[in-house]
Amino acid sequence: MKAYSLPDERGHYGMYGGKFVPETLMQAIVELEAAFKKAMEDDQFKGELQVLLKDYVGRETPLYFAKRLTKYANGAKIYLKREDLNHTGAHKINNSLGQALLATRMGKKKVVAETGAGQHGVATATACALLNLDCIIFMGAEDIRRQQLNVFRMELLGAKVISVNTGSATLKDAVNEALRYWVSNVEDTHYILGSVMGPHPFPMIVRDFQSVIGMETRLQYLEKEGSLPEAVVACIGGGSNAMGMFYPFINDESVRLYGVEAAGFGLETNKHAASLTKGSPGILHGAFMYLLQDPYGQIQEAHSISAGLDYPGVGPEHSYLKDIGRVQYESITDKEALDALKLLSQLEGIIPALESAHAVAYAFKLAQTMNADEGLVVCLSGRGDKDMATVRANLGGEEK
Amino acid sequence: MNRIEKVMRRIKENKEKAFIPYFMAGDGGLEALQQRIIFLEETGATAIEIGIPFSDPVADGPVIQAAGIRALQEGTTLKAVIQTIAGVRPIVHVPLIIMTYMNPIIAYGIEKFIEDSCHAGIDGLILPDLPIEEETMVTSLAEKFGIEIIRLVTLTSPLERIREISSKGKGFIYAVTINGITGARSRFDEEAVEHLKRVKSVSTLPVFAGFGISTPSHVEEMIHYCDGVIVGSKIVEFFSENNLSAIKELIRAAKIKRTIKQ
Numbered sequence: 001m002k003a004y005s006l007p008d009e010r011g012h013y014g015m016y017g018g019k020f021v022p023e024t025l026m027q028a029i030v031e032l033e034a035a036f037k038k039a040m041e042d043d044q045f046k047g048e049l050q051v052l053l054k055d056y057v058g059r060e061t062p063l064y065f066a067k068r069l070t071k072y073a074n075g076a077k078i079y080l081k082r083e084d085l086n087h088t089g090a091h092k093i094n095n096s097l098g099q100a101l102l103a104t105r106m107g108k109k110k111v112v113a114e115t116g117a118g119q120h121g122v123a124t125a126t127a128c129a130l131l132n133l134d135c136i137i138f139m140g141a142e143d144i145r146r147q148q149l150n151v152f153r154m155e156l157l158g159a160k161v162i163s164v165n166t167g168s169a170t171l172k173d174a175v176n177e178a179l180r181y182w183v184s185n186v187e188d189t190h191y192i193l194g195s196v197m198g199p200h201p202f203p204m205i206v207r208d209f210q211s212v213i214g215m216e217t218r219l220q221y222l223e224k225e226g227s228l229p230e231a232v233v234a235c236i237g238g239g240s241n242a243m244g245m246f247y248p249f250i251n252d253e254s255v256r257l258y259g260v261e262a263a264g265f266g267l268e269t270n271k272h273a274a275s276l277t278k279g280s281p282g283i284l285h286g287a288f289m290y291l292l293q294d295p296y297g298q299i300q301e302a303h304s305i306s307a308g309l310d311y312p313g314v315g316p317e318h319s320y321l322k323d324i325g326r327v328q329y330e331s332i333t334d335k336e337a338l339d340a341l342k343l344l345s346q347l348e349g350i351i352p353a354l355e356s357a358h359a360v361a362y363a364f365k366l367a368q369t370m371n372a373d374e375g376l377v378v379c380l381s382g383r384g385d386k387d388m389a390t391v392r393a394n395l396g397g398e399e400k
Numbered sequence: 401m402n403r404i405e406k407v408m409r410r411i412k413e414n415k416e417k418a419f420i421p422y423f424m425a426g427d428g429g430l431e432a433l434q435q436r437i438i439f440l441e442e443t444g445a446t447a448i449e450i451g452i453p454f455s456d457p458v459a460d461g462p463v464i465q466a467a468g469i470r471a472l473q474e475g476t477t478l479k480a481v482i483q484t485i486a487g488v489r490p491i492v493h494v495p496l497i498i499m500t501y502m503n504p505i506i507a508y509g510i511e512k513f514i515e516d517s518c519h520a521g522i523d524g525l526i527l528p529d530l531p532i533e534e535e536t537m538v539t540s541l542a543e544k545f546g547i548e549i550i551r552l553v554t555l556t557s558p559l560e561r562i563r564e565i566s567s568k569g570k571g572f573i574y575a576v577t578i579n580g581i582t583g584a585r586s587r588f589d590e591e592a593v594e595h596l597k598r599v600k601s602v603s604t605l606p607v608f609a610g611f612g613i614s615t616p617s618h619v620e621e622m623i624h625y626c627d628g629v630i631v632g633s634k635i636v637e638f639f640s641e642n643n644l645s646a647i648k649e650l651i652r653a654a655k656i657k658r659t660i661k662q
């Protein structure tokens with residue numbers, strides 16, 4: 001197999017990706033790509049980022065052997081990559097900090113971002129506070145209602161949170177508004193996109209900043225087990241924690257990669273967020289990718305109990321990896337995710353984010369089909385504190 | 401020859417200025433689409449730009465977004481719009497230009513869309529999320545069926561790029577006069593005028609200014625620096641208020657000589 005090297009110079013992953021943006025943004029994304037390439041070849045930039053990731057974010061994050069969960073599954077060894085232990089509680093900070101540092105290098109004083117659950121908003125507000133950048137966060141009115149505490153956190157960090165009432169008033173609409181804001185303020189503002197989506201070069205930038213997850217995991221696993229894991233599992237919203245985890249393993253053909261989408265109420269209902277499993281290719285937010293859409297090309301609303309997976313598209317690179325079969329995409333329902341959240345809490349004393357609980361649920365099933373001398377790694381993308389109100393409302397009845 | 405090219409040749413020869421109104425297909429139902437096309441031609445529009453509703457129109461401001469939502473609630477589909485245009489085409493002479501985001505076309509099938517548009521008498525396409533870097537997925541087919549792609553240049557487009565973009569088309573070039581999305585603006589700064597001069601200096605095509613133009617005085621001001629103006633949000637608003645005389649006033653401000661052959 002030829003070594004994997006995508007995107008191509010036009011920002012495409014096979015037929016996916018590209019830059020489907022209004023002309024006003026073209027110059028900005030061309031400049032961004034050049035600035036990013038230069039920064040990644042600059043030892044000073046990389047050094048600065050590394051110091052921040054170590055001393056500020058708390059990397060490297062542990063690769064933890066989940067002994068009781070493994071015993072309970074009675075199959076392959078289950079390891080957890082503890083992205084939940086990052087400052088601000090999720091993997092999102094890896095990208096926000098990298099891009100905020102890039103923004104300062106580009107001489108931008110302002111940052112705009114979208115957020116769904118609020119995790120990317122909090123991470124971006126945090127990075128902006130640290131680097132003295134003005135920060136505006138667009139968030140769907142519906143998500144603001146669901147994630148009040150994260151709104152408060154962002155505001156406490158000095159960000160301005162703007163409520164989005166258009167469309168379904170969730171993440172996809174927040175991206176629309178952030179793009180509109182960027183079109184109108186492109187000269188002094190950088191857009192910190194929160195996942196491996198949007199126009200090139202964003203999917204590449206976000207993947208590269210998140211790749212620290214997979215690079216650490218690879219080394220840590222080799223050190224602990226003397227080999228590579230048989231399987232790696234991560235949840236998929238836009239796909240950033242998964243891409244960051246998978247990318248360093250892509251050329252390791254022996255490592256099976258599993259992306260886990262949100263099946264919501266079930267794939268047979270209309271209430272899910274399984275863009276790869278149930279969607280079809282199209283263009284949204286600047287990229288050609290799998291989408292949930294009606295027969296006329298109108299984008300449909302996604303549903304998941306976890307706000308961070310509640311997005312009707314999925315990054316172009318995942319779309320490509322699905323088509324070539326390098327990654328297998330599965331899905332987990334709301335109920336299965338809740339069960340996994342409870343299981344991990346009670347067996348390991350780790351309360352995962354609802355997003356990450358989807359990966360845990362699938363990994364648990366997968367481990368049962370594997371042998372005891374095999375191992376798998378789950379990307380535990382975030383901690384569950386932000387989800388306590390949702391979880392309580394859903395488990396309330398049966399838990400008393 | 402494509403109707404757009406013919407009209408461009410005419411306005412050049414007659415030293416005319418052009419006015420292109422935009423409105424949203426299906427806003428007010430599909431009967432309104434027919435009536436509005438006929439009304440706009442009678443009122444003196446040089447060409448007519450017809451929007452296709454899309455759930456996620458990132459280049460549009462609140463007025464056009466709302467019109468798109470109304471149109472979708474009416475059940476408007478691209479197919480029905482093309483059929484409606486085909487129905488009215490025999491009695492309408494001005495160029496008809498479709499403005500749409502890519503995804504409804506992809507769902508329809510790009511090739512089928514271009515072919516059906518050609519048969520319906522649609523003359524041009526404006527695709528705000530299709531920059532020249534990606535346009536080959538549409539251009540070769542469009543060329544084959546004689547449909548003109550109208551490309552946008554903006555305040556942020558470098559001069560070299562404006563030159564490149566203008567060299568690709570045959571109809572006119574759409575100069576976006578603001579950094580931003582569609583919607584009314586109270587005034588324009590000098591940057592808009594400078595931009596139009598810059599575009600005019602390198603463009604081999606007629607230059608039409610659009611985005612934010614919303615009053616007769618804007619039209620009168622802008623038209624000095626370009627070959628025509630495009631007005632969207634304000635037309636959409638006037639149609640939804642049924643204020644047809646205000647639309648006439650806007651078009652009149654462009655002082656078009658009425659030379660449409662019947």
Ligand SMILES: Cc1ncc(COP(=O)(O)O)c(C=O)c1O
Nearest residue numbers: 119237238239240241308355382
């Ligand atoms: C903890 C956590 N995991 C996963 C995701 C999903 O995003 P992505 O697929 O980009 O990793 C989110 C998004 O908010 C999140 O907060």
